[in-house]
Amino acid sequence: MKALCWQGVNRLSVEQVPDPGILNAQDAVVKVRLSTTCGSDLHLLGGYIPAMRAGDVIGHEFIGEIVEVGPEVRRHKVGDRVVVCSFVGCGRCWYCSHDLWSLCDNGNPNPEIARMLLGYEPGGVYGYSHAMGGFRGSHAEYIRVPYVDYGAFSVPDGVDDQSALFASDAAPTGWMGAHLGGVGRGDVVAVWGCGAVGQMAARAAMLLGAERVIAIDRYPERLAMTERHIGAETIDYSSTDVGAELRERTGGRGPDVCVEAVGMEADSLGPQQIYDQVKQQLWLETDRPVAVREAIHACRKGGSVFILGVFAGTVDKFPLGAMMNKGLTVRSAQQHGQRYIPMLLDRMAKGQLATSHLATHSMPLDEAPRGYDLFKNKLDGCVRAVFRP
Incomplete structure (x- = not known):
């Protein structure tokens, strides 16, 4: 599949990478419909976030369609249109049970790296360095979503993709x-x-x-x-x-x-x-x-x-x-998105929260490096660039 890869400081490229698959029983594979840039991604581009490796797929805000589920997934099925929280939470540890989702004890499979840097490990984040779990990011055609029953949320029929996209993180x-x-x-x-x-x-x-x-x-x-x-x-x-x-x-x-x-x-x-x-x-x-x-x-x-x-x-x-x-x-805090996303989608459906105006520039995934240039340098009034895989 195609994906946007970090290749070094201020260097991005669209490459062919292996398709994701189910690794654990609570995983799902999601076909990405839209993904967007985020200001925190610019710290990756600038080289300020440690534990990045050439070829890492970046991106953490996205909406997509579930195309495969693991045997223990209970709340979602193939075909669901979902927005996915950028932080990975297991739903069962002490932190998740207290609505402190970005601090999940089980969401980061590389805890020793973050523990060395921060004293304790936070949860994992898609596409945001090996210190934050080493997960592949969302600027891709497909993405593996761990603990999908807790991190993905079905989008109401009345909410369009571009609006729902920003319920992932922003x-x-x-x-x-x-x-x-x-x-x-x-x-x-x-x-x-x-x-x-x-x-x-x-x-x-x-x-x-x-x-x-x-x-x-x-x-x-x-x-x-x-x-x-x-x-x-x-x-x-x-x-x-x-x-x-x-x-x-x-x-x-x-x-x-x-x-x-x-x-x-x-x-x-x-x-x-x-x-x-x-x-x-x-x-x-x-x-x-x-x-x-x-x-x-x-x-x-x-x-x-x-x-x-x-x-x-x-x-x-x-x-x-x-x-x-x-x-x-x-x-x-980093965002405790699972605490708020259902409420925000409901407010979007009721017309209380408008987000689609944030997507000032939309383009195919192939043009993602240009999108990040517009976003990083705030060219042409760019607030967010949105990519269509």
């Missing part, structure tokens, strides 16, 4: 940030980043009752999309002081909840960008935490900060003093 990740960040009725919420996850976090905050939602970015097309499709206020950080602007809009107090949806390659203007860029390139820190710093400084006293962006290792100049002295609650 929508549940964004919803988790707003939900576990503690958004409640009447809150003012600030979201750093107007990519797909940031937009979904902003929409989730609105649906959870926030009085005002303010999204922060610098790309005009993303700011305009967030205003038009999500209905949030926006701030262009390249033209104003974000902290001062947020205080002005909140009567001097600051947002109740701040959601960081940017991650380890955050950009900014001014000396801190140069500082972080140099330290990252010299491996004196692995991640650029600009947006996290800004969120912690901007949040009101006693407020909540949720870190949604993917981070790989260590950061410098973390504002621990501000966090402690302001009495902030700071949380983070």
Whole structure:
């Protein structure tokens, strides 16, 4: 079959790879209908995620059709149209039973690699390095789905493929940030980043009752999309002081909840960008935490900060003093998608959550390297590139 393979830093190619098959009794093989890029994939391209090998198939957000099931699969059958959570959860360990799916004890078959890097192993992720399980990714014609009864969800008839695609990762990740960040009725919420996850976090905050939602970015097309499709206020950080602007809009107090949806390659203007860029390139820190710093400084006293962006290792100049002295609650997680996906599909079916606008560029899988170039460099207004195997 055809698949998009990582060949080294900033090098991708479409190659022929072996077809997947059933390895365990709870597996399924899914024929991929659509897959999409994700901002966290850019960390793979940049060489910031360890344990990648030339020829690894990447991609972790997808929708498809089940074409084969293992003998112990009970909830799905051949022919089901399903969206699959990007994290692999067994459904039975302590973490899965407590809705902490991305921390599954059994979802990562290479625990020793992640344990060495992080202290404990998280769950597995499709197409996201051997430290996260070594699973083949979704930018392919077919994919093996372990624990399919827990990780795949049937798509309602009224939800089209392009909309349902974003229930795989972007929508549940964004919803988790707003939900576990503690958004409640009447809150003012600030979201750093107007990519797909940031937009979904902003929409989730609105649906959870926030009085005002303010999204922060610098790309005009993303700011305009967030205003038009999500209905949030926006701030262009390249033209104003974000902290001062947020205080002005909140009567001097600051947002109740701040959601960081940017991650380890955050950009900014001014000396801190140069500082972080140099330290990252010299491996004196692995991640650029600009947006996290800004969120912690901007949040009101006693407020909540949720870190949604993917981070790989260590950061410098973390504002621990501000966090402690302001009495902030700071949380983070990789997405616990199985907790949210059924609810999100139901909201899509009811017209409460729109996602199809995120797919700004659609193309055959053969053109995936070009799609990633558009996505990485934010060319032609690209928010997400979607591939059709």
